Amino acid sequence: MTLPHGAVETPVFMPVGTQATVKAIPQHLLEELDVRILLGNTYHLYLRPGYEAIRRMGGLHRFMSWERAILTDSGGFQVYSLSELRKVTEEGVSFRSHIDGSSHFFSPEHSMDVQIALGSDIAMAFDECTEYPADYARARASLEMTLRWAKRSQEHFERHKHERPWDSAQGSENRAQEMRNQTPNLFGIVQGGMFPDLRRESAERLVEMDFPGYAIGGLSVGEPREMTREMIATTLPLLPQDKPRYVMGVGYPDEIAQYARMGVDMMDCVLPTRAARHGLLFTSEGRLNIRNRQYAEDQGPPDPNCGCMVCRRYSRAYLRHLMVAQESLSAVLNTLHNLAFYVETMRKVRDELLALSF
């Protein structure tokens, strides 16, 4: 993918940087991990520090000092999962902030305005993430509204996408000129619950709208893993192969490798970063709960087959100590390892696919 803020090789895993930071990790270490694209959460950034403030400061990239690509979600999913007293109507969603209880309203048009102000490389259409379980009638109604919202998102986005904040970007004159020729991209989102025929219909009608990329949403919401795989397998062939195909909110390392081999180009998940903060490390030998007593004097690296900056330098015993002593370095080192493991997992799949293509 060639995006305003650089090229991204796919399939790719996108670490989640909810509040303009991948929790605990300085940006230069993300660069050292070879992270090429981050996900930012529109809902959180809208509430704090605010999208108008970020626009005034030249956009999210400049605000957080991250010159590589950023994808933003539409804000919808967090409104459903975090905010209080939400009310969904055809017009949009009204909700109260989980931070201070203040009242807000998101519509497809407003979500586009916010994402354009943030200066995302990839903005997402405003959708309704269908809950699980949902019956057929509910999934159908939700899907229909998501399609109407996709249309409204697209129309508003196309009218306003030139209002991106990076015209004030610093750097060379060449770079500034180059950025003036770039606009963000808007991806559509397939919904349809766990019903293959609704997934197919959603995909077909979305493709007719002609987005530069497509996401499969409403997965990893509590359904069994086999069902996730089935929905991806059903939907993927209906989305254009020559455009990025993104499965939102997955998954474990073996899942992201599996989906990438099926043809998924992009994935994101809080799992590597959130699990790290709880002491769960992903390794070539499986999952490892670093808090366990058995690692108290284990001087081996977290993963003997990993060459990341954590595995090269620190022992399981040390990481366990940091966790047990509730030291903040624990989250830093665990997160660095898990992200390195995810990045490496995707690199291996890319190599595999490249070898197959010859």
Added chain:
Amino acid sequence: MTLPHGAVETPVFMPVGTQATVKAIPQHLLEELDVRILLGNTYHLYLRPGYEAIRRMGGLHRFMSWERAILTDSGGFQVYSLSELRKVTEEGVSFRSHIDGSSHFFSPEHSMDVQIALGSDIAMAFDECTEYPADYARARASLEMTLRWAKRSQEHFERHKHERPWDSAQGSENRAQEMRNQTPNLFGIVQGGMFPDLRRESAERLVEMDFPGYAIGGLSVGEPREMTREMIATTLPLLPQDKPRYVMGVGYPDEIAQYARMGVDMMDCVLPTRAARHGLLFTSEGRLNIRNRQYAEDQGPPDPNCGCMVCRRYSRAYLRHLMVAQESLSAVLNTLHNLAFYVETMRKVRDELLALSF
């Protein structure tokens, strides 16, 4: 100073790594900051992960993957300030752990055993840190016990200093051979409350015992700053100029520069790291509380005259956002800047002193 784990240019500020970590900072970034010596807290490491465990793992350097120098305190100060139900007798101090309430006993001999097991480059004699305010009789009694304890510390240390844990150190055969010729060093501690004559007496009797270095303890315990300076000025000339002179637990950037110019070689303080976690940044323009509303859209660096990795990359607005959003990256970046500022403060004083000496 030439220590078992490398040379340290003085005057030097030692960041505090209480629980085998300078809170929130990976060791390779401490190296990038050019930190040459850390302070470890014997009380904390004794309780968790335990000194026998650290000894079995080859010592504190290997445990935390820090190959540069480490100084450990005696554990006394934390016993007085953190533990519960402490009882001080001539023999030593019994106390309960602040973590789980378990009962423990520290004597001069035991403190030496623990510090030798940790493998410190510099161990500190077990002292009683006289509280402030203390009357003359109390300061005299406390000083006398500290001197008796210094003698016991020294005798036990000299008998056991070859039991350091680093004989199992990894690395080249040359390096292993070199380490076998090295032993830790024990510094004595001057007490005497805020009474110049007691400080003088304490220093003179301690110097008679012939330690390889001397600390001035019992300062920065609540007394006015002018009194701190006076006690240092009184004591310093009585300590040998050709041996390291260490003032424990100070201070603000202007204080450490002032004391270094007076002839102090070593200082340590939690201030730069603790203040950072509360959003207080030290800069060439004074103190800056990054949480203040006025920085919400301030795109300047934290300190326009600082070349550290934080000031080169991030804005005040971004650091304020991280603080307000309670993001863990806040502690990482604030701490990196404050430590860089302290390291740079001492580097400038060293350059100044070097220029004066020509």
